[in-house]
Amino acid sequence: MRIKAFLLPTALALALSGVPTAALASPASPTDAVDLDVLFVSAHPDDEAGSLATLGQWKERYGAKAGVVTITRGEGGGNAVGLEEGPPLGIIREREERTAIGKAGVENLYNLDRVDFWYTASAPLSEQIWGHDDTLAQIVRVIRQTRPEIIMTMNPSPTPGNHGNHQQAARFAAEAFQAAADPAAFPEQISKEKLKPFRAAKFLRSGGTGTSAAGPQCATSFVPTVPTDQVFGVWEGTPSATGKTWAAIEVDARREYVTQGWANSADAATDPTKIRCDFYTLIDSRVPYDPADTSPEAILRGSVLPNAAGGLPKGAELYLTTDRFDLAPGETVEVTAHVRAPRDRALAAPRIDLRLPQGWTAKGSGTLNSAVPAGKERTRKFTVTVPANSDTNQQQLIGATLTTRQGVGRTDRAVRVVADVRGTLEPLAEVGVFRQWAGEGGYPQLDTLIKPVLTVGSGQSRAVRIDLRNHGEAAQSGAVTLGLPAGFTADAATKSYTDLAPGATGTVTFNVTADASLPTANEGGTGGDYGITITTTSAAGSTVETGALEIVPTTEVPQAGHDHAVDGVASPGEYPGAELDFSRIWEGQATTPQDASAKGHIAWTADALKVYVQVTDDVLGTKVVPQDCKRQRRTDSVEIIVDPKGNSADTSTVFKAGIFPITDDPANGNPPCWQRDADNRQGPGATTAPGMTVVSKVTSPYAGYTIEASIPFSVLPDAVDPARMGFNVLVYDSDTQDLSSQSRLGWSTFNGVRADPYRYGLATLPGYTPAQQQPSAPVFPDTSARSVHSPQTIAQSAVDGVAPAAVAKLPEKALRLTDQRRVAGGVLVTLRADRTGTAYLYAWNGTTALGDRTVELTAGRPVTVVVPVASGRPSALLTAFESNGSALASKLPLS
Incomplete structure (x- = not known):
């Protein structure tokens, strides 16, 4: 079977190929036009490239239908094959992306029209330029319209070298996972657009922090750096129906990104022992899962696919929440188990049993007195106590098993055991923003992605602040000892703190000097990091945290x-x-x-x-x-x-x-x-x-x-x-x-x-005296490629019902097109709108716009125009109509 045999099925394939069908002119309503299984949320075209082997396997083996949200079209990137930049480059990159993802059977691409301003490592700057609420609303709208069981994204943390656009796209994905299920989030989408809240089952980020061996056993050989991480692997060496491995198909897809200089990407390895896995880390799950399942479909179980034999029925939810993440030895945490029955059946005789680390105890009954009705949720609360002698500075899993007459399911939740008084290296500004976001958003475990670092000039000194927090239930006094590697000195080895109240924060500050003889930049220490230790003592004991100093020349x-x-x-x-x-x-x-x-x-x-x-x-x-x-x-x-x-x-x-x-x-x-x-x-x-x-x-x-x-x-x-x-x-x-x-x-x-x-x-600059000068406000690119200027987007939107740029969809009656036909020099059509707006028309041959025209419309006033065509024979007329921030797309076949 050729790969294209399954790449563009149904009406969407016809929309993009120009084949007339009756369904194209009147797509289904936005709540039933498209039903995805997986949605990958990204910042630019090509961000999903490293996951195409996985998405392709899932599509071919299990029929899992995937889509991609791309916040920008990458018009701020480079162009290795032409002079186009800005919006024209964005339209080219969209075409590259559609072709690339199509090789993995991914049909649906949703561009949000946000500007791609430049390469940055700053998520806050990305959020500022894109706009938080509007961009999040667009992603939530796509989720509510396409109803994916699994949402995937990139690394949301400011780890070194991680693109700030990628970080912010991932943070939007995390927020959208929660907001799409919340009726109080963007309520106008429910009241005015008639969408419904949607509860995606799982949320994952691409990649895993840890080590593994390549080859067919790469999934089982993965060892996470943080033992509580749930990391799943999908081997790229699996053969596709074409006979090629999915690794090879992924390389073929990468080569479509010619503007990014990827056309000459090296061939995929042919030795199975050298082919890697795609790894995905589970960030949140509403459904039960089995961390011991290392099969290629493990991520799909309980969401896209049924659970394994003996498991809970598909659609059943089981997850845990806790009233806090950080716990001191001897303290308690309230754990809530959430059980939701599938929409089509009740869960009979439900019982919840907690699984706890050795020595931990729990109070509370896990027996629910009656069945959980179909589509309804029940909860049980437990009080879990951490042993007074627990080791600190590590994460632990609190697990739960749900037993019903319909089957059994498991889940867990990470918490962190910390000392009564915890001392940590002051965060860089961007790290501090991320920690606050992760904590407030319900994902504090993501803090482990970041190694705390500060920089110091070679031969110079700087203040190194240690941040203290009392997690215990009594005021504490004690000391902080800063352990430095050879070549670093401090004004004191140890500094004290006093009367730090429960829940309070404090600081101690050291003045640290780096010897000028030490190697600088990434040649120093380990990959540029000179490791340090922070030992914090109190009456309750002591704990050791780590960090690093980096020397800049x-x-x-x-x-x-x-x-x-x-x-x-x-x-x-x-x-x-x-x-x-x-x-x-x-x-x-x-x-x-x-x-x-x-x-x-x-x-x-x-x-x-x-x-x-x-x-x-x-x-x-x-x-x-x-x-x-x-x-x-x-x-x-x-x-x-x-x-x-x-x-x-x-x-x-x-x-x-x-x-x-x-x-x-x-x-x-x-x-x-x-x-x-x-x-x-x-x-x-x-x-x-x-x-x-x-x-x-x-x-x-x-x-x-x-x-x-x-x-x-x-x-x-x-x-x-x-x-x-x-x-x-x-x-x-x-x-x-x-x-x-x-x-x-x-x-x-x-x-x-x-x-x-x-x-x-x-x-x-000794001796230099600067002239008076006012800081200059940054100038940002403000022109992005727009979906109404993309025939590719309009062709898809006409079929799947998601409006161009994922804005609110206008009612079908907002624009009527009649009398469309080929005439000398182009395509004639009459347009009548029920409101003021702008129509963007394209004469389309299935792959290329042969001509275009933009028409301003007034409510109730018909306009007849000709869309010019210099050469070629169009097979359809594509139209996007936008009015007051909403839009509509249609495709009319030309006989």
């Missing part, structure tokens, strides 16, 4: 010599300061000094920073044309970053210049070009950094290049703090001609460092 920036000039040459005396090493690798393939390395200098004048970068390189990557002077990470280039006050939480308050040493512009001598990217103000250098000058010298024969830049202080987002300026130089090395870089080097180097200002190096 530092430099003293001198005033430039008297004969300084921006000429691509570091003349004697021009840069009096120390030479900086820009050769540390932070992502990609390992390099040799001849393959890719760099060094340079920095200095200041009264009005500008002077930066000199000398790059050794063996192969010159793609030369971009001047019109393509953007997204410097695609080929050989240098990125210069300045954080004026060394305290930015994200790159919206920094300056980032991407410089290409050479362009494909022979008529003008192949000059360099530069632009600002992912920072306070983005765009061409001449516009966004007036007065900045760049000189590049490329060696011949090619062995590298030299860049010298003068960056006026006036173009920075704020006045420089001479005692603490954040600074970094990153070097991108490409050895190909396909606009893809292979290695990334720099000065202060950590995974994802270009978006993490706290990990930039630190510079002082």
Whole structure:
């Protein structure tokens, strides 16, 4: 069987292929048009790419129908094959995504039309730009309309290198899992749109924190870092009906993302022992599950598929809630067991038995006095006591078994045992936001995803705050001891605290110094982390927490010599300061000094920073044309970053210049070009950094290049703090001609460092006095690709009933189209709306829009127009109609 045989069945396939059917002009109501089993919530096209082997297996083996929510169309990303950017690139990337996911049998794609502004590591910035309530409402609407039993997403935490858009998309997914089931959440969707609350069964994130071996046993070999994590694996080596492994099909799908430079993705492994699993971590479940089940369908059990023999009937719910997550030894926690019967049958003779860690005890009866009626919920409460001698700083599972005449089910809930007084390393700003979100949202166990870290400048000191919380029932006094690795010193080894009341918080602060001889950035410690311990004692005992310090490089920036000039040459005396090493690798393939390395200098004048970068390189990557002077990470280039006050939480308050040493512009001598990217103000250098000058010298024969830049202080987002300026130089090395870089080097180097200002190096500017300067407000891209401009989206919407961009759906009577027919030069149609709005019409041949027209409509006033067609024969007329924030799509076949 060819894979396409099951990729686009039913009316949706016909909608996208242009085949006329009677159903296309009048889709079903929004509550019964589409019924999904799995919904993957993502930020960009291609975010789901690593799960396509799983979704394809589930579709082929079990008929599980999946859909994807994509918050943006990725129009802020790179383009490896053309000059399109912004909304036109977004429409291209949507087409790539539809083709890619189609290889795994995924038909339904829901774009939310939020702007893809740039690469960021900040979830709060993503939330600010996308808008919390409106975006969440769109996702909730998709869930209520498509009713997926399983919701999947990405990692919601600010782990190093994790895209902030990905984090926020995952947080939206978590909130939507709960909100879609809550009648009080977005009640207008229920009262006005006639949707119904929907209780998805399971919520998972892609990936698992732990280790495993590749091969057919990868699911059973997985060992989670946190023992209470429930991680399920799906092996990609399973053969599909085509004879290819799902790993190979996933690679084929990845290659569809040509704009992202994935067209030449390496072939999948053919040795079964080298093929990996896709892993998924269970975050929440309303239905029972068996953590010992390692089959490919384990995640689907109890939701999409029936439970195993002897299990509860499909649709039965069993889950636990607790009144708190953190418990001190000797304390109690209230545990509530929730039992809900399937909509079509009662659960007879129900009894709940708790499963507790050794030594824990519980009070409360698990016997329900009567059957749980069909579709109804019953609860039982227990008081669970933690033994006074319990080990601290670890998570434990409280489990429950539900026994009924219809079958048996199991579930569990994680809690954390902590010392009466717990001392933890102060969180970075973004980590603090995440912890608050996770705790308030009911997912405090996600805190274990993040290793607490702080940065300190090489040879410098910083305050290290330890946050205290009394989880016990009595006031406590005690001490905190900070354990530091060799090369670090503190103003004291131990500091005390007194009279910390129950439930109260407090702090102790150490002044820590990092010796200048220690390796910096990701070359220091373990992957850049120098581990520390925090031992907190009280009358109730002691506990040890861990964290890490990361050392960023530092430099003293001198005033430039008297004969300084921006000429691509570091003349004697021009840069009096120390030479900086820009050769540390932070992502990609390992390099040799001849393959890719760099060094340079920095200095200041009264009005500008002077930066000199000398790059050794063996192969010159793609030369971009001047019109393509953007997204410097695609080929050989240098990125210069300045954080004026060394305290930015994200790159919206920094300056980032991407410089290409050479362009494909022979008529003008192949000059360099530069632009600002992912920072306070983005765009061409001449516009966004007036007065900045760049000189590049490329060696011949090619062995590298030299860049010298003068960056006026006036173009920075704020006045420089001479005692603490954040600074970094990153070097991108490409050895190909396909606009893809292979290695990334720099000065202060950590995974994802270009978006993490706290990990930039630190510079002082002795003698420099900054001019008065007001901080510049960030400028964000505000134009996204829109669903009403996407014939692909309209074709799908016309069939599955979810309005374009997942906004509220207009009633079918809002727009009537009649008399549609082909005429000379196009397609004639008469439109009549019952309200003022805008209609977007496309002459469609099944794969391409042959012509389009936009028409403004007034209530009750018919308009006859011709949609122009220059060439080709359209098979249908696609129409999107939007009015006052709501929309409707239709497809009319042309005979």
